[in-house]
Amino acid sequence: MLILSSPSGAGKTTISRMLLADDDEINLSVSVTTRPPRPQELDGVHYHFVSDAEFDRMIAEDDFYEWAHVFGHRYGTPKGRIRAGLKEGQDFLFDIDWQGTQQLFQKDQQDVVRVFILPPSLDELRTRLMARAGDSAAVIESRMERARSEISHWDGYDYVVVNDDVYECFGKVREILAAERMRRQRQTGLIGFVRQLMAD
Numbered sequence: 001m002l003i004l005s006s007p008s009g010a011g012k013t014t015i016s017r018m019l020l021a022d023d024d025e026i027n028l029s030v031s032v033t034t035r036p037p038r039p040q041e042l043d044g045v046h047y048h049f050v051s052d053a054e055f056d057r058m059i060a061e062d063d064f065y066e067w068a069h070v071f072g073h074r075y076g077t078p079k080g081r082i083r084a085g086l087k088e089g090q091d092f093l094f095d096i097d098w099q100g101t102q103q104l105f106q107k108d109q110q111d112v113v114r115v116f117i118l119p120p121s122l123d124e125l126r127t128r129l130m131a132r133a134g135d136s137a138a139v140i141e142s143r144m145e146r147a148r149s150e151i152s153h154w155d156g157y158d159y160v161v162v163n164d165d166v167y168e169c170f171g172k173v174r175e176i177l178a179a180e181r182m183r184r185q186r187q188t189g190l191i192g193f194v195r196q197l198m199a200d
C-alpha cells in the first residue's frame with residue numbers, strides 16, 4: 001500500500017497519474033466521498049460519490065479501512081476491492097490525507113509505505129493554486145491555510161519528496177516504490193528460490 005499525501009497544489013495528483021500510467025502492477029484505491037463531484041470528475045473513477053446516509057450505512061457495516069473528515073466532507077477507503085487485491089499480491093496507490101495515513105499504518109504497518117510530497121516553497125504553492133483554480137483570493141488563502149495544516153504532519157511519513165520538478169519528483173517516487181518492493185519480507189517465494197539455489 002503506497003500512500004501519497006501532500007497539500008493540494010503540491011503535485012500529488014499529477015505524480016499519481018504518472019505512476020499509474022507507468023506501472024501496470026499498481027492500482028488506484030478509489031475513495032468514497034460525500035463531497036459533490038467537481039466538473040469533469042466521474043463517479044467510480046475519481047471517487048465514488050455518495051450521500052451522507054450512504055456513508056453512514058457504510059460506516060455501520062464496517063465497509064471502510066479508514067475514513068476521516070476533510071475540509072467539511074467525509075472521505076473513506078472502501079475495503080472490498082483492496083482486500084481482495086492485496087490477497088492476490090497487487091499493489092495499491094492511496095491518495096489520502098494524514099488522518100487516513102495514520103489509520104492505515106496502525107492497521108497494517110508491514111504493508112504500508114508513506115510518502116509525503118512538499119512544494120518547494122509556499123510562494124510557489126500559491127502561484128500553482130492561482131494558476132490552477134482561477135479562484136478568488138479568499139479561496140486561495142483558505143487553501144493556503146489548509147496547506148500549512150497538512151504540511152505540519154510531514155513527520156508522520158517514511159519518505160518526504162520536494163516537488164521542485166515534476167519529472168524528478170516522479171522519478172524519486174518510482175525509486176521508492178522499486179526499493180520497497182525489493183524488501184525481503186515483500187518478496188514472496190524467496191525462500192523456495194534460495195533453497196533451490198543452495199541445492200544446485
Ligand code: 5GP
Pocket residue numbers: 005006008031032035066067068070075076077095096097098099100101
Ligand atoms: P479533494 O476533495 O481535493 O479531492 O481531496 C481533499 C483531501 O482528501 C485530499 O488531501 C485527499 O488526499 C483526501 N482524501 C481523499 N480520499 C481520501 C480517503 O479515502 N481518506 C482520507 N482520509 N482522505 C482522503
